[in-house]
Amino acid sequence: MTEMYEFLTGPGVWISFFIFIGGLIVRTVYLFGVSQERDRVFYNHADWKWGGRSIFHWLLPLGSVSLREQPVFGAAFFVFHVCLFAVPLFLLAHNTLLHEAFGVALPSLPDSVSDILTVVFLVAGLILLARRLVRPEVRILTTAWDYFLLVFTCLPFVTGFLAFHQIGPYQSVLVAHIACAEALLMLIPFTKLAHAVLFFFSRAFIGFEMGTRRGARTW
C-alpha cells in the first residue's frame, strides 16, 4: 500500500496531469485544425462581445431563461460545478502538498469550509443523479456511461471526505482517493467531460450565430 501511495503521489501525479492537460490541448488543436475548412461560419461572424455574453450568462447562477425555468436543477448544477473546482483547488491538504513539493501554493479554505462544501457537492450530485432517474426526458437520453461518469466524478469527494474524517482504513481510503482523482483527470479529455474546455467554443459559436448575426440572446 505504501508503494502504491508513493507511486500515485509521485509519477502518478505527473502522468495524470500530463494526460489531462496534454489530452485537452491535443483535442482542442485537432478541432481547431478541422474548423479551418469546415467551420468558416464560426470565424466569419466572430464578435467577442456576443461570444463573451453568451459564455458569461451561462457561468452565472441562474443566468439564463433556461435554468431559471428549472431553478432546483439550475441551483444544483451551479453549486456542483463551483464546488468541483473550489474544493480540490483550495483544499488545505492539497496546498500543503503543493507547498512541500514546489514551495508555492494557492490560498486555502479553512478545513471546516471545505468539509461543508464537500457535503454540498455530494448533495448537488445526488440531485443531478435523482433528476436523471426521475425525469423521463433526461432518463431516455442517459446511457450507462453517463451514470458512470457522474458517480465517478463524485468518487474523489466521497473518498476525500472519508479520509479527512478517518472513516475506514485510512491508508486504503487515501490511496483510493488519489487513484480516483487521477483517473478522473485522465478521463476528462476523452469524454463529454471535455466540455470543461469545449463549452467556451460551442457557447461562443452560438453567441456569434444568434447574437452577431441576428441580435438574439442565447441565455
Place this chain on the structure above:
Amino acid sequence: MNEELQKPVNTKAIKDLLSLNDSARIKSWLSICSRCGLCAESCFFYLAKNKDPKLSPAYKVKATLLELYKRKGQVDRAFLQKCHDIAWGECTTCKRCSLFCPFGIDIATMISTVRSICHSQGVVPEGLVRTSTNYRESGNQMGMATEDFEETCSWMAEEANDDIRGVEIPVDRAGARIMYTVNAREPMYYPQDISMMAQIFTVVGESWTLPSTGWDCTNLPMFAGDKALAGQVVKRMYDKAVELGVEAIAITECGHAYRSALFEGPYLAGYRDGKPPVPVIHSVRLFYEYLRDGRIKIDPQKMVEEPLTYQDPCNVSRNGGLWREGREILKYLAKDFRDMTPNSEYNHCCGGGGGFIPMGPEFKRRRMESGRVKAEQIRATGAKIVVAPCHNCTDQINDLNKEYQLGIKVVSFKELITERMIVPDEFKPVASEEE
C-alpha cells in the same frame, strides 16, 4: 421517387455526407452533449404531445445523426425512414432549443444534416420533392412560367390603380434601389399581395423593381435537404440583383426566404465569407423604416380597435432579428396590442415552419397536434386578429383557427398598412369621378 426507394441504401453516399459535415462544431456538439435534457422544455413538439421524452431535441439527434455516425453510415431503409419521420415530422428547425442548451448546441443544423442524408437516398416528403422539381424546371416552387408572372404583375398594376394613382410594377428595371422578391404563392394564389406592396412602394416613392428571374425568394430545397439545389435557387436571386445593380434585395413577408437569402443562402451558394453579394432586407424592416421616417402615415381614425397579437415567425424574429421592428410597426397600427407568452426571440414556432406546410396532407395531422402550443398561446391573449408576416405562419394559424376554433383573423402587415395609410392627394384615384 418510388423506384429510388426500392434501391439498396447507398452507404458510400451516406459516408461521404457524414464526412463532409463532420465539422469541429458537429464533432464537439455530439461529444459534449451531457444529456441534461434542458432542451426538452423548449420544444413545442415535446410540449404539445404531453411531454413525450422521444420528442426532446437531444433525443431526436441521438436517434438520428449520432446513430448515423456510430454506425458509420451502415444503415437500412427502415432506419432512414425513422430519420425521415424525425427530421421532417418532429422538427421545424426553429432553433429555439439552441437558446435553452447550456452548450448552445445547434440542433437545427444537425437535423438539417440528417435531412441531407435522407435526401441522398431519395427519402424526402413527397410535397417537397414536387417543389424541387418545380424549382429545377421553372426557378420557382409553383412551376409558374415567366410570361405568366409578368402578366400577373401588369394585371396587378392595373388593379392597384383603382386604389392608388400611378402604380407601376416594374420588372427588371436596372439601377432601381430595391429588387423586391416574392413568395411564388403570391403571383399564383394571392396576387393582391403584389398589388398591395406596389401601392406602398408608390406612396413612399420607392425606387424598386421585380426581377424576371429569381423572383421567388422561397427556398424549399433548403428544407428538403437538397443543398445543391438550394444553393442554385438562392444564387439565381443574387445573380439577378447583381445584374440589375440594385442596392438591396427586399424579401416579402415570408420567414424562411429571409433565412435563405441572408443567413444560409451565402453558404449554400458557396460564398466563403458567408455574406450575400447584395444586402438583404426584410419587408418588416422596410415597413418599420417607412413608418419611422414618416414616409407612410397611418390614419389614426383607422387604427385597429380590436385586440390584436403578433406572431413572431421564427425566421423573422429569432432567426431574423426583427422582433422589435414588428412591434414598432404595430404601435402605428393597433390600439390594443397583446403580446403572446413567450414572445420575440423566445417565441414558439407555429408548427408550420421548416417545410411543414408544403409537406402536404400526410403531415397535416401532426401539424395540427404540434400547433396546439401556438393555439393556446393565441387564445390566452384574447386577440381577435393575429398579424403574421410569414406565409407559412399564416397558413398554419388559419388551419389552427379552424381546428381549435380560435375565432381569429390572420392578416399581413401589407394588408393592415394599405387599408390604413393616408393616401396623399396626388395618389388618389381619379377613375371614380368618371364613373
